[in-house]
Amino acid sequence: MDTRSRELFEAAKRHIPGGVNSPVRAFGSVGRTPRFIASAHGSRIVDVDGNEMIDYVCSWGPGILGHAHPRVIEKVREACGYGLTYGAPTEQEVQMAELLAELIPSMEVSRLVSSGTEAVMSAIRVARGYTKRDKIVKFKGCYHGHSDGLLVKAGSAALTTSVPDSAGVPADYTKNTLVAQYNDPASVEELFQANPEEIAAVVVEPVAANMGVVPPAPGFLEFLREITKQNGALLIFDEVITGFRLALGGAQEYFHVTPDLTTLGKIVGGGMPIGVYGGKHEIMEMVSPLGPVYQAGTLSGNPIATAAGLETLRILREDPGIYQRLEEKAQRIAETVREAAGEAVCVNRIGSLLSIFFTPEQVTDHESAVSSDTARYAEYFGYLLDHGIYTAPSQFEAMFVSDAHTGEDIETTCRVIRDCLRGMI
Ligand SMILES: *Cc1c(COP(=O)(O)O)cnc(C)c1O
Numbered sequence: 415m416d417t418r419s420r421e422l423f424e425a426a427k428r429h430i431p432g433g434v435n436s437p438v439r440a441f442g443s444v445g446r447t448p449r450f451i452a453s454a455h456g457s458r459i460v461d462v463d464g465n466e467m468i469d470y471v472c473s474w475g476p477g478i479l480g481h482a483h484p485r486v487i488e489k490v491r492e493a494c495g496y497g498l499t500y501g502a503p504t505e506q507e508v509q510m511a512e513l514l515a516e517l518i519p520s521m522e523v524s525r526l527v528s529s530g531t532e533a534v535m536s537a538i539r540v541a542r543g544y545t546k547r548d549k550i551v552k553f554k555g556c557y558h559g560h561s562d563g564l565l566v567k568a569g570s571a572a573l574t575t576s577v578p579d580s581a582g583v584p585a586d587y588t589k590n591t592l593v594a595q596y597n598d599p600a601s602v603e604e605l606f607q608a609n610p611e612e613i614a615a616v617v618v619e620p621v622a623a624n625m626g627v628v629p630p631a632p633g634f635l636e637f638l639r640e641i642t643k644q645n646g647a648l649l650i651f652d653e654v655i656t657g658f659r660l661a662l663g664g665a666q667e668y669f670h671v672t673p674d675l676t677t678l679g680k681i682v683g684g685g686m687p688i689g690v691y692g693g694k695h696e697i698m699e700m701v702s703p704l705g706p707v708y709q710a711g712t713l714s715g716n717p718i719a720t721a722a723g724l725e726t727l728r729i730l731r732e733d734p735g736i737y738q739r740l741e742e743k744a745q746r747i748a749e750t751v752r753e754a755a756g757e758a759v760c761v762n763r764i765g766s767l768l769s770i771f772f773t774p775e776q777v778t779d780h781e782s783a784v785s786s787d788t789a790r791y792a793e794y795f796g797y798l799l800d801h802g803i804y805t806a807p808s809q810f811e812a813m814f815v816s817d818a819h820t821g822e823d824i825e826t827t828c829r830v831i832r833d834c835l836r837g838m839i
Pocket of ligand 1 (some may be wrong): 528529530531532534557558559560619624652653654655679680689
C-alpha cells in the first residue's frame with residue numbers, strides 16, 4: 415500500500431523539481447514511487463501509509479545510532495530552549511572542535527560549515543591557497559558534493575582534459591580538476607608527471623561509497639600519501655561518510671594513513687546539517703580571519719545542529735563496543751548474500767558499509783562498478799521494499815548498518831534477502 419505516497423508524489427512534482435529535494439530520493443533508477451516518510455525511530459522508518467520498514471539508508475549515513483536516539487533528541491530539545499541561532503560564537507563550538515581534535519588528531523584546527531559539499535569545497539580552497547597551485551586530482555566515481563569544480567568527468571583525452579558532469583557548470587570551472595582512476599596508482603602518477611608543481615591536492619574518499627562501496631586496495635592510500643608529499647601537494651580525505659563510521663577516528667585511524675586535510679559531514683551532525691573541514695594548524699591558519707582564504711557561513715556552527723552532533727559523537731566515544739557490533743551485523747548480511755547468490759554477485763563490505771553489485775566481476779573501481787546489472791538491482795530493491803526492508807534506491811549507494819539494528823532485524827533482513835536472491839539467481 416502506497417496510496418498516500420503516490421498522492422504526495424504527484425503533488426510534490428507540481429512545485430518541487432522531480433518531486434524531491436535531492437535527486438536519488440525520486441527512486442528514478444529503480445522505477446518505483448518514493449515513499450514519503452512520516453517518522454522514524456531506532457532501526458525503523460515509517461511512511462505516510464503506515465508501512466514500517468527496517469531502514470538501511472539511515473539518511474545516507476548520519477544515522478549510525480539509528481533514528482531519534484533519545485539522548486540526541488533530548489539535547490536538541492534543550493538547545494531549542496535557548497534560541498535557534500545567534501550568528502555569534504558559542505561554548506559548544508569550542509567543545510566540538512576540541513572533541514574533533516581528540517578523536518581525529520590530524521584535525522588540530524577545524525571549521526564548521528553546514529554541509530559536506532561546503533566542507534569539501536572549502537578544503538580545496540584552503541589547499542589551493544596554501545600551495546599557491548590551482549589544479550586538483552579527484553577519482554572517477556568518487557563524490558564530493560555538488561560544487562562546480564567537482565562535478566567533472568574525464569574527457570576523451572583522459573590525461574589532459576576533464577569536462578563538466580552537469581549542465582550549468584562552465585568548462586572553465588572544471589579545467590583545473592584532473593580525474594584519475596580509483597585504486598590505480600599509475601593513473602595518479604601520470605597526472606603528477608604531466609602537471610609538475612601544479613597540483614594543489616588529491617581529494618579522495620578513503621573508502622569510495624558513492625559508486626557503491628569500493629574499499630581501497632592494499633597500499634593505495636599509502637601510495638597517495640607518499641606521492642602527494644613528494645610533489646608538494648596536499649592529501650585531502652573526504653571522510654563525509656567514513657568519519658565516525660569505520661572507526662571513531664575515521665578511515666585515517668582504520669588504515670593508519672594521515673591526510674593533510676579532512677572533511678566531515680553526515681554523522682558529525684547527528685542528523686542535523688553540519689559539515690567540517692580541518693587539518694594541521696599551519697594549513698588551517700590560511701582561513702580567514704587569520705589568513706587570506708575567505709570562507710564564511712550565516713548558520714555555521716548552528717547551536718541546534720552542534721548539540722545534535724556533539725551528543726552523537728559523545729555516545730560513540732562512550733561505547734567502544736559499537737564498531738565491533740556494527741562489523742558483526744554487516745558481516746552477517748554480507749555472508750548471507752554470498753551464500754545465496756554465490757559468484758553471480760559481488761559483495762563489497764568494510765565495517766558497516768556494504769554494497770551488493772549484480773556482476774560476477776570484482777568491483778574495484780568505477781568501470782567494474784558500472785558493470786553491475788542495474789535492472790537486477792531494481793528487482794532486488796523492489797522485492798526488499800515490498801517485504802519491509804528499505805535500502806538505497808540506487809545500485810551506486812551504500813547500505814548502512816546502524817547500532818539500532820537488532821539481531822532480530824538482521825535475521826529478518828537476511829531471510830528476505832535470501833528469498834529474494836534465490837528467486838532471482
Ligand atoms: C554526502 C557526501 C558529500 C556531500 O555532503 P552533503 O552534506 O550532501 O553536501 C561529500 N562527500 C561525500 C564522500 C559524501 O558521501
